[in-house]
Amino acid sequence: MIRLLIVDDSPLMRRLLGAVFTAEGDFEIAFARNGVEALEQLRTFKPDVITLDVNMPEMDGLACLDRIMLENPCPVVMVSSLTEAGAGVTLEAIELGAVDFITKPDRAVSLEMETLAPQLIEKVRAASQARLPSSLRLAERVRLRSGLEQRAPVMTTRRRMPISTGRRQIKAASANGLVLIGASTGGPPALDALLSRLPSDFPWPVLVAQHMPGSFTGPLARRLDKLCALTVTETTFPMPLSPGYVYIGKGDADIIVSMRPDGPVVMAAPSLPEHRWHPSVDRMVDSAMQHFAPARLVGVLMTGMGSDGAEAMTRLKEQGGRTIAESEESAVVWGMPGELVRRSGAEMVAPLEQIADRIMDMVERS
The missing domain is CATH 3.40.50.180 (Methylesterase CheB, C-terminal domain)
Structure with missing residues (x-):
């Protein structure tokens, strides 16, 4: 059985996602309404994979993901909107350690869910078997566990690397490949x-x-x-x-x-x-x-x-x-x-x- 934690503040989305995975027959499912409940379920339910909504009260998806990856890393699939703003947040989530994302229906949720279900199932199954790098945010995790950090910091985008500084050079050639x-x-x-x-x-x-x-x-x-x-x-x-x-x-x-x-x-x-x-x-x-x-x-x-x-x-x-x-x-x-x-x-x-x-x-x- 695959232990799946569905985190979403929408009762409708929790019900629809739960129905999709229950029908598969090999998922054991738990639910959380926000990031605070998700962190508690992480300790008690011990999921193999989590679907995590971005916009939630009390603790949003990014803050929750940040805590998950620092305290008890687990494969996470983000539930995101298809807007460009949603894309930016999703890419930040992937930088924080999320394995993948699924797109939330933007119209009649219950009607679109049937079409999206096969992709949802495939992505969550793949994520449940995903290999999280042991080095993922290792320094931050060590500092947190040593009591040197009181909260999980959100990673910031790095600057462009200095051009060719201290790196291998290749002789210039025509663009023939x-x-x-x-x-x-x-x-x-x-x-x-x-x-x-x-x-x-x-x-x-x-x-x-x-x-x-x-x-x-x-x-x-x-x-x-x-x-x-x-x-x-x-x-x-x-x-x-x-x-x-x-x-x-x-x-x-x-x-x-x-x-x-x-x-x-x-x-x-x-x-x-x-x-x-x-x-x-x-x-x-x-x-x-x-x-x-x-x-x-x-x-x-x-x-x-x-x-x-x-x-x-x-x-x-x-x-x-x-x-x-x-x-x-x-x-x-x-x-x-x-x-x-x-x-x-x-x-x-x-x-x-x-x-x-x-x-x-x-x-x-x-």
Whole structure:
């Protein structure tokens, strides 16, 4: 049985979410109306996974999440609105340690819940098996337990890293290759860790397909741009592929490579029904292979549930491209990279903290 704690101040949402998971037959469910009750249930019910609303009385979702991650870390799935403000709060929650998020229906809640139920169940099941890094906010947890902190501090966004200071340099080259990164559950902090290690003179453009709604990818790109030496931008219209740039695929659409008379561009394309998740990693990789020689492509498949990207990156490796799968030891959910490994499509398997160096090695040798 999976022990699930549902935290929401709305009686209707508690009832609807409870019904969705009760129908599965393998969930033991407890409820809390706010953050204060959630912290008490954390100690008594000891959940395997928590769904946590953001806006609640007495103690809101962010403050509650902060306490959970410092006092008794547990996989948490945030319940968020689809607004841009909701996206900003959700990304802050992921930085604090939340594994994933689900979007709250914005109209007839009871009618939309049936449509959303399969995704809710899949995400919560994946989160219940998620691997929280042992280093997650370790210094803060130690200080708290030592009595040096009276409350759990909310993390603040770091400044952009100094350009190329104390970091490995790569000789400048023409933009005749691409790095293609796919991620899903656990992806935003993994992208932070990877992209912030690439120097400002990195010679190949970087494309990212991170599974997210359309209202979330813009705030994600702006947040990453503050943390990285490279320029990070959301792809909303055709843009020339340029070294020094990271292109984040627009959510609810796909990110593809196309060719124009003056050279290759990256652009958003309407999502296709044959791809379940968007932006689709498989479609991104396939489109890049239509316009670049496989030897000029590096594919990286990171944390996430499902198998998106495994099929296309396996083809890429078979045709002479380079591929990296995040290792099980560092991935929050080893679904996508694990599937790439099972298909023998990963040239290399590496923990998150080594992936940037492995990418630079591959680009230097190309």
